[in-house]
Amino acid sequence: MEEFDRIQFNPNIMGGKPTIRGMRVTVGAVVGLVASGYSTEKILNLYPYLEDKDITQALQYAAWRSDELEQPLDPA
Template sequence: MKHLTRITFNPGVMGGKPCIRGLRVTVGMLIGLIASGHSTEEILEAYPYLEEEDLREALTYAAWRVEEVDIPLIVQ
Protein backbone atom coordinates (compact mmCIF):
# COMPACT_ATOMS: atom_id res chain seq x y z
CA MET A 1 0.00 0.00 0.00
CA LYS A 2 1.24 3.47 -0.80
CA HIS A 3 2.09 5.83 2.03
CA LEU A 4 -1.00 7.82 3.00
CA THR A 5 0.00 11.37 3.87
CA ARG A 6 -3.48 12.78 4.46
CA ILE A 7 -4.73 10.26 7.04
CA THR A 8 -3.79 11.29 10.56
CA PHE A 9 -4.26 9.82 14.03
CA ASN A 10 -4.29 12.00 17.13
CA PRO A 11 -5.85 10.94 20.46
CA GLY A 12 -6.87 14.58 20.99
CA VAL A 13 -8.82 14.78 17.72
CA MET A 14 -12.00 12.74 17.36
CA GLY A 15 -10.80 10.23 19.94
CA GLY A 16 -7.89 9.08 17.79
CA LYS A 17 -10.04 7.93 14.86
CA PRO A 18 -8.42 8.23 11.44
CA CYS A 19 -8.99 11.80 10.24
CA ILE A 20 -8.20 13.86 7.20
CA ARG A 21 -5.12 16.10 7.64
CA GLY A 22 -5.70 16.58 11.37
CA LEU A 23 -9.14 18.06 10.77
CA ARG A 24 -12.21 16.94 12.69
CA VAL A 25 -13.34 15.00 9.62
CA THR A 26 -13.10 11.24 10.03
CA VAL A 27 -12.46 8.72 7.31
CA GLY A 28 -15.61 6.92 8.46
CA MET A 29 -17.75 10.01 7.93
CA LEU A 30 -16.47 10.45 4.39
CA ILE A 31 -16.92 6.78 3.53
CA GLY A 32 -20.46 6.99 4.92
CA LEU A 33 -21.25 9.97 2.70
CA ILE A 34 -19.88 8.20 -0.36
CA ALA A 35 -21.77 5.00 0.51
CA SER A 36 -24.98 7.05 0.88
CA GLY A 37 -24.65 8.15 -2.72
CA HIS A 38 -23.17 11.63 -2.31
CA SER A 39 -20.93 12.62 -5.18
CA THR A 40 -17.41 13.96 -4.82
CA GLU A 41 -18.69 17.35 -5.94
CA GLU A 42 -21.44 17.38 -3.29
CA ILE A 43 -19.01 16.45 -0.52
CA LEU A 44 -16.45 19.06 -1.57
CA GLU A 45 -19.18 21.69 -1.76
CA ALA A 46 -20.42 20.81 1.74
CA TYR A 47 -16.87 20.71 3.14
CA PRO A 48 -14.92 23.35 1.17
CA TYR A 49 -11.74 22.79 3.21
CA LEU A 50 -11.46 19.25 1.82
CA GLU A 51 -9.73 18.36 -1.43
CA GLU A 52 -10.46 15.62 -3.92
CA GLU A 53 -7.26 13.80 -2.91
CA ASP A 54 -8.61 13.64 0.67
CA LEU A 55 -11.54 11.56 -0.57
CA ARG A 56 -9.27 9.27 -2.61
CA GLU A 57 -7.04 8.63 0.40
CA ALA A 58 -10.06 7.98 2.62
CA LEU A 59 -11.22 5.33 0.15
CA THR A 60 -7.72 3.85 -0.10
CA TYR A 61 -7.43 3.66 3.69
CA ALA A 62 -10.89 2.09 4.06
CA ALA A 63 -10.12 -0.53 1.40
CA TRP A 64 -6.83 -1.38 3.14
CA ARG A 65 -8.52 -1.71 6.54
CA VAL A 66 -11.18 -4.07 5.16
CA GLU A 67 -8.49 -6.37 3.81
CA GLU A 68 -6.35 -6.27 6.95
CA VAL A 69 -6.35 -9.49 8.98
CA ASP A 70 -6.41 -9.39 12.77
CA ILE A 71 -4.64 -12.35 14.34
CA PRO A 72 -5.45 -12.95 18.00
CA LEU A 73 -2.52 -13.39 20.33
CA ILE A 74 -2.52 -16.60 22.34
CA VAL A 75 -0.87 -16.16 25.71
CA GLN A 76 0.17 -19.34 27.46
Template sequence: MATMQFDRITVDPGTLGGKPCIRGLRISVGMLVQMIAAGKTVETILDEYPYLEDADIRQALAYSAALAENEYHLELRPTA
Protein backbone atom coordinates (compact mmCIF):
# COMPACT_ATOMS: atom_id res chain seq x y z
CA MET A 1 0.00 0.00 0.00
CA ALA A 2 1.34 3.40 -0.89
CA THR A 3 2.14 5.77 1.92
CA MET A 4 -0.99 7.74 2.70
CA GLN A 5 -1.57 10.79 4.80
CA PHE A 6 -4.52 10.30 7.11
CA ASP A 7 -5.62 13.91 7.47
CA ARG A 8 -9.18 12.99 8.49
CA ILE A 9 -8.10 10.70 11.34
CA THR A 10 -7.51 12.40 14.68
CA VAL A 11 -6.38 11.08 18.03
CA ASP A 12 -7.14 13.07 21.17
CA PRO A 13 -6.91 11.58 24.68
CA GLY A 14 -9.99 13.62 25.60
CA THR A 15 -12.16 12.15 22.84
CA LEU A 16 -13.29 8.51 23.11
CA GLY A 17 -10.30 7.68 25.30
CA GLY A 18 -7.80 8.45 22.56
CA LYS A 19 -9.24 6.09 19.94
CA PRO A 20 -8.66 7.17 16.34
CA CYS A 21 -11.67 9.27 15.31
CA ILE A 22 -12.94 11.07 12.26
CA ARG A 23 -12.08 14.78 12.22
CA GLY A 24 -12.32 15.12 16.01
CA LEU A 25 -15.91 13.86 16.02
CA ARG A 26 -17.06 11.19 18.43
CA ILE A 27 -17.17 8.69 15.59
CA SER A 28 -14.31 6.21 15.85
CA VAL A 29 -12.56 4.55 12.95
CA GLY A 30 -13.45 1.20 14.54
CA MET A 31 -17.13 2.08 14.67
CA LEU A 32 -17.20 2.87 10.95
CA VAL A 33 -15.31 -0.29 10.04
CA GLN A 34 -17.67 -2.38 12.18
CA MET A 35 -20.69 -0.86 10.42
CA ILE A 36 -19.23 -1.73 7.01
CA ALA A 37 -18.36 -5.25 8.23
CA ALA A 38 -21.94 -5.67 9.46
CA GLY A 39 -23.21 -4.96 5.96
CA LYS A 40 -24.15 -1.30 6.10
CA THR A 41 -23.49 0.55 2.88
CA VAL A 42 -21.57 3.80 2.69
CA GLU A 43 -24.79 5.48 1.56
CA THR A 44 -26.69 4.19 4.61
CA ILE A 45 -23.97 5.39 6.97
CA LEU A 46 -23.95 8.82 5.34
CA ASP A 47 -27.74 9.02 5.69
CA GLU A 48 -27.56 8.05 9.38
CA TYR A 49 -24.64 10.41 10.11
CA PRO A 50 -25.14 13.45 7.84
CA TYR A 51 -22.07 15.23 9.23
CA LEU A 52 -19.83 12.50 7.81
CA GLU A 53 -18.47 12.57 4.28
CA ASP A 54 -17.71 9.74 1.88
CA ALA A 55 -14.00 10.56 2.19
CA ASP A 56 -14.22 10.05 5.98
CA ILE A 57 -15.41 6.48 5.53
CA ARG A 58 -12.91 5.69 2.79
CA GLN A 59 -10.07 7.01 4.92
CA ALA A 60 -11.24 5.01 7.95
CA LEU A 61 -11.11 1.86 5.82
CA ALA A 62 -7.68 2.75 4.45
CA TYR A 63 -6.39 3.50 7.97
CA SER A 64 -7.65 0.14 9.22
CA ALA A 65 -6.09 -1.64 6.25
CA ALA A 66 -2.76 0.07 6.90
CA LEU A 67 -2.85 -1.01 10.54
CA ALA A 68 -3.71 -4.60 9.64
CA GLU A 69 -1.00 -4.71 6.97
CA ASN A 70 1.66 -3.65 9.45
CA GLU A 71 0.60 -5.74 12.45
CA TYR A 72 1.95 -9.18 13.26
CA HIS A 73 0.53 -11.78 15.62
CA LEU A 74 2.14 -14.76 17.28
CA GLU A 75 0.48 -18.11 16.67
CA LEU A 76 -1.25 -18.91 19.93
CA ARG A 77 -2.47 -22.43 19.17
CA PRO A 78 -1.23 -25.08 16.82
CA THR A 79 -2.94 -25.40 13.47
CA ALA A 80 -4.34 -28.76 12.40
Protein backbone atom coordinates (compact mmCIF):
# COMPACT_ATOMS: atom_id res chain seq x y z
CA MET A 1 0.00 0.00 0.00
CA GLU A 2 1.20 3.47 -0.77
CA GLU A 3 1.61 5.88 2.09
CA PHE A 4 -1.12 8.48 2.34
CA ASP A 5 -0.27 10.62 5.34
CA ARG A 6 -3.23 12.98 4.85
CA ILE A 7 -5.88 10.27 4.51
CA GLN A 8 -7.27 8.95 7.77
CA PHE A 9 -9.88 6.44 8.86
CA ASN A 10 -11.77 6.79 12.12
CA PRO A 11 -15.03 4.95 12.81
CA ASN A 12 -16.20 7.95 14.84
CA ILE A 13 -15.74 10.42 11.96
CA MET A 14 -17.93 10.17 8.87
CA GLY A 15 -18.68 6.52 9.61
CA GLY A 16 -15.09 5.43 9.04
CA LYS A 17 -14.90 6.68 5.46
CA PRO A 18 -11.51 7.98 4.35
CA THR A 19 -11.24 11.62 5.38
CA ILE A 20 -8.76 14.41 4.88
CA ARG A 21 -6.56 14.78 7.97
CA GLY A 22 -9.35 13.51 10.23
CA MET A 23 -11.66 16.39 9.33
CA ARG A 24 -15.26 15.90 8.30
CA VAL A 25 -14.32 16.13 4.63
CA THR A 26 -14.27 12.79 2.85
CA VAL A 27 -12.04 11.76 -0.01
CA GLY A 28 -15.24 11.02 -1.93
CA ALA A 29 -16.48 14.58 -1.47
CA VAL A 30 -13.24 16.04 -2.81
CA VAL A 31 -13.09 13.62 -5.75
CA GLY A 32 -16.74 14.34 -6.51
CA LEU A 33 -16.07 18.07 -6.66
CA VAL A 34 -13.13 17.57 -9.01
CA ALA A 35 -15.24 15.24 -11.19
CA SER A 36 -17.94 17.93 -11.31
CA GLY A 37 -15.46 20.40 -12.75
CA TYR A 38 -14.47 22.33 -9.64
CA SER A 39 -10.94 23.70 -9.77
CA THR A 40 -8.54 23.36 -6.87
CA GLU A 41 -8.94 27.08 -6.25
CA LYS A 42 -12.73 26.78 -6.05
CA ILE A 43 -12.50 23.79 -3.67
CA LEU A 44 -10.08 25.68 -1.44
CA ASN A 45 -12.53 28.60 -1.37
CA LEU A 46 -15.34 26.25 -0.34
CA TYR A 47 -13.16 24.53 2.27
CA PRO A 48 -10.57 27.09 3.40
CA TYR A 49 -9.10 24.66 5.96
CA LEU A 50 -7.95 22.33 3.17
CA GLU A 51 -4.59 22.62 1.44
CA ASP A 52 -3.51 21.94 -2.14
CA LYS A 53 -1.74 18.79 -0.96
CA ASP A 54 -5.00 17.49 0.55
CA ILE A 55 -6.74 17.62 -2.81
CA THR A 56 -3.79 16.06 -4.61
CA GLN A 57 -3.55 13.23 -2.11
CA ALA A 58 -7.31 12.60 -2.19
CA LEU A 59 -7.06 12.12 -5.95
CA GLN A 60 -3.98 9.91 -5.59
CA TYR A 61 -5.75 7.78 -2.98
CA ALA A 62 -8.85 7.42 -5.16
CA ALA A 63 -6.72 6.40 -8.15
CA TRP A 64 -4.78 3.87 -6.05
CA ARG A 65 -7.98 2.48 -4.54
CA SER A 66 -9.65 2.09 -7.93
CA ASP A 67 -6.68 0.02 -9.10
CA GLU A 68 -6.76 -2.27 -6.09
CA LEU A 69 -8.11 -5.75 -6.84
CA GLU A 70 -10.39 -7.46 -4.38
CA GLN A 71 -10.25 -11.23 -4.43
CA PRO A 72 -13.12 -13.23 -2.96
CA LEU A 73 -12.11 -15.67 -0.25
CA ASP A 74 -12.52 -19.36 -1.01
CA PRO A 75 -15.16 -20.91 1.23
CA ALA A 76 -13.69 -23.26 3.81
